[in-house]
Amino acid sequence: MALKIYNSLTRQKEVFEPINAPYVGMYVCGPTVSGESHLGHARPFITFDVLYRYLLHLGYKVRYVRNITDAGHFEEEGKVAEDKIASKAILEKLEPMELVQKYTHLYHWAMDQFNNLPPSIEPTATGHIIEQIEMIKKIMTDGFAYEANGSVYFDVIKYNEVYSKKNQPYGILSGRNLEDQLDTTRELDNQDEKKNKVDFALWKKAPVEHIMRWQSPWGEGFPGWHIECSAMATKYLGKKFDIHGGGMDLQFPHHECEIAQSTVCNHELPARYWVHNNMITINGRKMGKSYNNVVKLSELFDGSHLILTQAYSPMTVRFFILQSQYRGTLDFSNEALQASEKALRRLMDAYEWLKAQSFTSEKKSTDTSLDQQLKTWVNELPEFMEDDLNTAKVVANLFEMVPVINSLKDKHISAEAVSGATWQLVQAQLTLFIEQVLGIKVESGANKKQLNGVIHLLIDIRKEAKAKKDFATSDKIRNQLLEMGIQIKDEKDGEVSFTFS
RNA sequence: GGUCGGGUGGCCGAGUGGCUAGGCAGAGCUCUGCAAAAGCUUCCACAGCGGUUCGAAUCCGCUCUCGACCUCCA
Known part of the structure; x- marks a missing residue:
């Protein structure tokens, strides 16, 4: 018996073999903490928690890295280079970090409620600006990125040309070919900075009103939305690690871009197994x-x-x-x-x-x-x-x-x-x-000693009432407890048990 | 428009060639003061039309239909 998981990269179930058994490196894309998590967000975190738990059960020593995106993405690339977190902060009249803190707490609270095990490392994007800049510099040195007006873009066409020869074309993960995309990508405004519309931002020049900004060789700005995962995954899991997970909707473009960036920097595909959970509808x-x-x-x-x-x-x-x-x-x-x-x-x-x-x-x-x-x-x-x-x-x-x-x-x-x-x-x-x-814990209010004592007392009174055929009293106890969410059960052996709902 | 994935009984959801998926809801019975809980039994199904096969929910073709991605997205 061996663990088989579906690898999006090869489109088939594969036997899981760690690169460096018994060590396993797993990276999962975490949340953007610019708002409250919803049910859809719960699925990947529960899914990968179960995978993490099962790998631990199998005896692997797992390093589970799950990031927190607190640097903000673009609302719509090319149109308005607007930072999600900064704009939300203005709306809520909070400092960006205050807002990030608030939603990070809420997120952690929810993860805890779900009984998800904490990841081994939970790095933040803002804590790794230097690593991201270094990575961008490396990509530029290798000639796969160019600067334009204070922003840096990844040259997708060039990447595709070079890496197609190595059997790693752009689109290898999502199964799309670049030609189709060149035909079908929607026209957006203000794209003149980019050489090609399929290029994506590694670094974005910050407009004056933008609150979250960092110094870089290209002026003040903020990182693009794919580079953080490449930088942090490389830093904590190395150039090649075992599992990369996330929602299916991240497969393209996020993971595809991550592959391109990391491949240029590290000269190999970042992860062996790409695992994607489907959506909650x-x-x-x-x-x-x-x-x-x-x-x-x-x-x-x-x-x-x-x-x-x-x-x-x-x-x-x-x-x-x-x-x-x-x-x-x-x-x-x-x-x-x-x-x-x-x-x-x-x-x-x-x-x-x-x-x-x-x-x-x-x-x-x-x-x-x-x-x-x-x-x-x-x-x-x-x-x-x-x-x-x-x-x-x-x-x-x-x-x-x-x-x-x-x-x-x-x-x-x-x-x-x-x-x-x-x-x-x-x-x-x-x-x-x-x-x-499965990580299901016993949820019950039954751990309150005094409450249990009271219920047992009521059960005794009810027993006495029943013995005297005083069903009005016995039913009153049963029904009112039920209304409070405490269900009395008459067991076969004459015993009485109760559960909390 | 391009790429990809679906359509399973009232609802959710497994299943990839022959064997009851499972849960919830419904029906009947047992137990019970009455219930609840529990147990037993039971109804309801594979979008449609063809084809392959001894045999298809499962493979192939067509039709209808829903969705995801192509833009931030778990």
Whole structure:
């Protein structure tokens, strides 16, 4: 068994082999912290968190680099060289760094809510201006970039000419050829600075009103929007590293340009495996600012968005995302999220119960086919993960086991049906895959001692009421607790349990 | 217009030639004071039309249709 991942560069699933095992270098494009993160942003970070977790589980020593873009991109290149962060700052009457700080905090908060492991290094674009300038200088020295009026542009045509001969034409990642693009690229104003319309900016001269600006050999300005990733990836992961990840919408032009820049500087393709997650859609349409259909994470968590009927917990959202395979689009709706919420609760209820049981390995199984079936389900989990992170199948198998666990709990099957050793295996693997690999944590208010005490007291009172056939009182306790989000469950053995919703 | 990817049951979503995906919702039953929860059973499907094949959701062709990228984008 070996981990296979889909490589956008070769357009096929490939066996993952690190350049320098057991070390793995992984770079993932992080957020631009000029606004609040929305659901669409959550997908790559959760997807690559799962990949990171799985690589760690396999025993690799992973350096996971995920940047923060705080230097601002152009709103529309060639038209108005406007810095996103600077313009937003004026709007919000904040210093640019104040704004960057605000949204960085919010982003970190959201990542934490999702139980995403922190990356090994989280470099910022503004902290690496010098590295970016050095890289641009190198590209110029090699003759693949030119200065025009205080800005520096990458010469895409020349790059394509030279590197086509080395089987690395411009467009190698996104599969487009330059000729098509020359024909189809839209006409934009103020492009006279560029030799060709396909050229892209490495450094941009700052207009007077532009707040974020740095000194450079070409005057005061700010870096172009692709160079930061090339500079930081090279600095922390070297000239060639293992995995480069990000959303599919970054494949072109961002990653394509990154490849061109890094290839000129480092004389090889920067990453071996290019991994791209697909988009989250809403009514079949990509979630994005330009479509005006974003659901911010904070709105999701507090239910304040119009299309939501309720709040959804971060784990529900994480689970919703992991119920699909990362390379397909995922269509979002209130209904779909509700389904995920219920499903997650059922899974976690069964899991938490099982986890609390103790089994002795001596017990032999009396139902060998069920015993074998459980082992099969469990053993398939790594196979599914290793088939291009098919978390959807992992989740499906977890659900196969839920009825068996609940049957044991409700004594529909005997304690001896499955061997103690198998139950121990199931316990261990469920913990591994649910908590370690999928990164789903137990979300419950049950850790408040006093609250638990109060609930137990109410349960006792309800039991007494029931014994006296005072159903008015017993129902009142049950129903009102339910309204507060505490659900009472009468178990088969006469015991009463409760869960928080 | 160019490049690419889709269309699976009420909804979300796996699956690439023959075997129940899974979840949510629906129906029935069991349990229960009544519920809930849980268990069991069950309904509903592969956009359309052709073709290949003993056999296709899965391969091929055409048609319809949706979307992504080509401009900032996760």
